[in-house]
Amino acid sequence: MTSSTLAPQRPAAHRRSLRGGLPLTRVSGLGLGVAMVWFSLLVLIPLAAVAVAAADGGWAGFWRTVTNDQTAATIRLTVGTALLVTLVNIVMGTLIAWVLVRDRFFGKRALEILIDVPFALPTIVAGLVLLALYGPGSPLGVNIANTRIAVFLAFLFVTLPFIVRTVQPVLAELDPEIEEAAASLGASRFTTFRRIILPSLTPAIAAGAALSFARAVGEYGSLVLLTGNLPMRTEVASVRILSSIENDNLDSAAAVAVVLLAISLAVIVVLDVIQRRVMRRG
Numbered sequence: 476m477t478s479s480t481l482a483p484q485r486p487a488a489h490r491r492s493l494r495g496g497l498p499l500t501r502v503s504g505l506g507l508g509v510a511m512v513w514f515s516l517l518v519l520i521p522l523a524a525v526a527v528a529a530a531d532g533g534w535a536g537f538w539r540t541v542t543n544d545q546t547a548a549t550i551r552l553t554v555g556t557a558l559l560v561t562l563v564n565i566v567m568g569t570l571i572a573w574v575l576v577r578d579r580f581f582g583k584r585a586l587e588i589l590i591d592v593p594f595a596l597p598t599i600v601a602g603l604v605l606l607a608l609y610g611p612g613s614p615l616g617v618n619i620a621n622t623r624i625a626v627f628l629a630f631l632f633v634t635l636p637f638i639v640r641t642v643q644p645v646l647a648e649l650d651p652e653i654e655e656a657a658a659s660l661g662a663s664r665f666t667t668f669r670r671i672i673l674p675s676l677t678p679a680i681a682a683g684a685a686l687s688f689a690r691a692v693g694e695y696g697s698l699v700l701l702t703g704n705l706p707m708r709t710e711v712a713s714v715r716i717l718s719s720i721e722n723d724n725l726d727s728a729a730a731v732a733v734v735l736l737a738i739s740l741a742v743i744v745v746l747d748v749i750q751r752r753v754m755r756r757g
Contacts, residue, residue: 522736528729540730545706546715550731552626553712554738557691560630564687565680568638575639576646590640593633598696601632606700621703626711629697634690638683645679646672674753681750685743692739 499507529537540546574580575587593601605628607613610620619625649672657667695713702709712735719728 525729525732525736528725529733532726532730536726537730537733540727541734545710546727546731548707549710549712549715550734552623552710553692553735556623556626556630556711557688560627560634560691561684561688563631564634564638565684568635568683568687569642569676569680572639572642572646576643590636594636598633598694599699602629602697602700605629605632605697610701620701621705621709623709625701626698626709629701630691630694633694633697634687637686637690638680641679641683641686642676645676649675677753678750681746681753685746688742689739692735 532540541550571590575583575590596604605625606620608615609617609625609628611618619628653671654667657671658664662670693713694711695717698704698709698711698714702711704710704714712731716728716731719725719731
């Protein structure tokens with residue numbers, strides 16, 4: 476009786492230990508140390524330097540900078556447009572990933588390659604391409620240059636692949652037999668998608684959304700030619716930072732950078748919490 480009750484507990488304890496991690500060995504500890512030093516040199520120390528630069532002018536100077544009408548307008552435009560683009564990407568990116576995984580059609584391989592073009596294309600070239608298509612000499616007869624729509628379009632262009640490429644491999648690994656079993660039990664396609672497929676895709680969608688938002692907030696190159704960088708209209712935060720640096724106002728540039736960093740971190744944390752909760756329920 477005792478052995479039979481204790482036997483099933485060993486695998487459970489083993490699984491808990493694996494989830495909690497194993498004690499560090501000397502080799503793994505050395506690897507962790509090297510990784511942290513490398514990460515600190517590339518990320519933590521530069522971020523700390525920006526925060527210190529933003530604090531040089533004191534809290535009053537920081538607040539005065541970020542609440543300035545022109546600076547506040549650039550932050551609102553950048554963050555608001557990035558959020559809207561992320562929402563569009565969640566829908567369209569998931570749809571494109573679904574088509575690439577579940578459907579067969581002529582030109583599928585070409586589309587697979589074209590999806591990654593925004594990854595490989597220099598952003599200034601992306602701006603030139605968009606200006607040629609949607610600028611004053613547009614062959615389509617559409618001129619959105621120097622408008623807020625141009626900011627939205629540029630953000631869409633550079634962030635398109637993120638959700639597609641995070642959702643696609645997860646969708647490809649889903650077992651079709653689970654969907655068939657749900658259908659055999661009377662579940663509609665919408666119910667199967669909502670109760671089975673979507674929860675499995677949510678962590679990947681959240682990860683792609685975080686990458687998409689962060690990429691949009693920091694975008695610069697594709698906007699230079701297309702938006703005109705008009706103050707209070709089409710100027711984004713990255714352009715505002717560059718203008719401050721060119722005017723030898725590093726404190727203001729660092730202050731705007733810290734605000735963007737804080738907003739990006741907040742969005743990433745929220746999406747990470749959603750991702751972890753969905754995975755825990757799964």
